[in-house]
Amino acid sequence: MDIEIKKLRGQLQGRIILPNDSEYKASKTIYNAMIDKKPALFVKCKNKHDVAKAIHFAKDNGLEVSVKAGGHNGAGLALVENGLVIDLSEMKSIKINPDERTAIVEPGNTLADVDKATHEHGLAVPVGVNGNTGISGLTLGGGLGFLTRKAGLTIDHLKAAEVVLASGDIVMANENSNPDLYWALRGGGGNFGVVVSFTYSLIAIKNVYAGPMFWPIEKAKDLMRFYDRYTKDASNDLYGFFAFLNVPDTEPFPEHLRKKNVCAIIWCYTGAKEKIEEVFEPIRQFGPPILDFVSDIAIPALNSMFDWLYPPGLQWYWKGHYLNELTDVCIDENINYGSNLPTPRSTMHLYPVDGKAHEVGQQETAWAHRDIRWVQAIIGVSDDPNxxxxxxxxxxxxxxxxxxxxSGGGYVNFTMQDDEARVKESYGVNFERLRSLKKKYDPENFFRLNQNIKPAD
Structure with missing residues (x-):
């Protein structure tokens, strides 16, 4: 294959990384250090034409393909053993049109990159809660974050995508061009092609009133009941995700709280400043919290608040559910595990998926579970491979x-490779349509290193 690789190298704007190259180790390093695959080569793409050439090369040489953008996926789907990695990490252009409130974003960008670019114009894309996350994987899986109740999922702001298909053809997907592909991309993961640019609508938002509050672990049951009740009737301006966590043994956390397991809510309020006291008075009266770091903060700082605690290179294993109700028995099971975290960085999060996200129909996008209340993320993390x-x-x-x-199924961005049996359940009423579209756009299942939707028979 050496001759073919040499020929491909001469056709690319980008470059090829092979196992003996000095960049190889860094190229195969992804966010989850538990994953150690050894690709045969990386094609570091500079543009959409490089992507198309990499696809043709892989097909001609019988190579399995993975697609790497941010490399943040917990299951390590960015890498392929002894195959070809289409590496998009150097495609990092961002073009903001502040008048039209749109952004055209290439797939190599992280949430922190996008936040920085949009924040300069007082605008934002509703994205996730970790600045290290790649914008590509987050978007294709749905996109949850601090602005979900206010503005919906990330895919609700995806207006167009340019896609390289398994055939190597480059197409646009939006409401008018390939609308069925556009539908599938909004939640269908990486099953339908390589997205080489995303066009988002932006919302006007710059700073918010946000941050964490902690309570003693002994208050967990009362807090979960209060959290359930209070947020159910709150305006869409109030968002908060619940967490079990171990207080980091470092500044800025008070020494008397460090290393303790606590329950927490990380809040984000986007409403009028004159209503802050009215909204937060009942919250602060509950308990009261043993730590209160809620204050005025810029969106980029909020979305990167915990990046230092979860740098790339840790051991990760996560699972997740969709939940509708926090019944007493459900709360008890959560407390049983959440109060016995196996390592200091392990945690559990309940991300709200109501408010504006509920205004989109179950079948309007591939992301089907629009009636759920929470996405649960159970996250085991350690810096020790042992x-x-x-x-x-x-x-x-x-x-x-x-x-x-x-309630059945789970968020595909929080699933591991051993969750393949849950894919059908996770897509619910949209699964069969997704299988039909997979057959149309990728009949040979060329793009299969993902939470895979197999083509219809």
Whole structure:
């Protein structure tokens, strides 16, 4: 294959990385250090034409393909063993049109990159809660974050995508061009092609009133009940995700709280400043919190608030559910595991998916579960490779314990490779249509290193 690689190298604007090259180790390093695959080569693409050439090369040489953008996916789907990685990480253009409130974003950008570019204009894309996350994977899976109740999912702001198909053809997908592909991309993951640019509508928002509040772990049951009740009737301006966590052993956290397991809510309020006291008085009266770091903060700072705690290179194993109700027995099971975290960085989050996200119909996008209340993320994390089994076993046991209270399925961005059996459940009423579109756009299942939707028979 050396001759073919040499020929491909001469056709690319980007470059090829092989196992003996000095850049190889860095190229195959992704966010989750638990994943160690050894690709045969990386094609570091500079543009859409490089992507198309990489696809043709892989097909001509019988190579399995993965697509790497941010490399943040917990299952390590960015890498392929002994195959070809289409690496988009150097495609980082961002073009903002402040008058039209749109952004055209290439797939190599992280949430932090996008936040920085849009914030300069007092605008934002509703994205996730970790600045290290790649914008590509986040968007294609749905996109949850601090602005979900206010403005919906990230895919609700995706207006167009330029896509390189399995055939190597380059097409636009929007309401008028390939509308069925456009529908599938909004939640269908990487099943339908390589997106080489995303066009988003932006919302006008710059600073918010946000940050974490902690309560003693002994208050968890009362807090979860209060959280459920208070947020259910709150305006869409109030968002808060619930967490079990271990207080980091460092500044700015008070020494008397460090290393303690606590329950927490990380708030984000986008409403009028004159209503802040009215909205937060009942919250602060509950308990009261043992730590209150809620204050005025810029959106980029909020979305990157915990990046330092979760740098690339840790061991990760995560599982997740869709939940509608926090019944007492559901709360008890969560407390049982959440108050016994296996490592200091392990955690559990409940991300709200109501408010504006509920205004989109179940079948308007591929992301089907528009009637759920929360996405649950059970996250085992460690800096010690020897604890990989510990965090994996804790995550699985926690997940199994909550199954009776799940509404079925789970957010595809929070699933691992061993969750393949749940794909159908996760897409619900949209699954068969997605299978039909997979057959249309990728009949040979060329793009299969994802939470895979197999083509219809």
């Amino acid at each position: 604890k990989a089994d510990l965090i994996r076993n804790w995550s699985k046991a926690y997940y199994d314990a909550v199954i009776p209270y799940s």
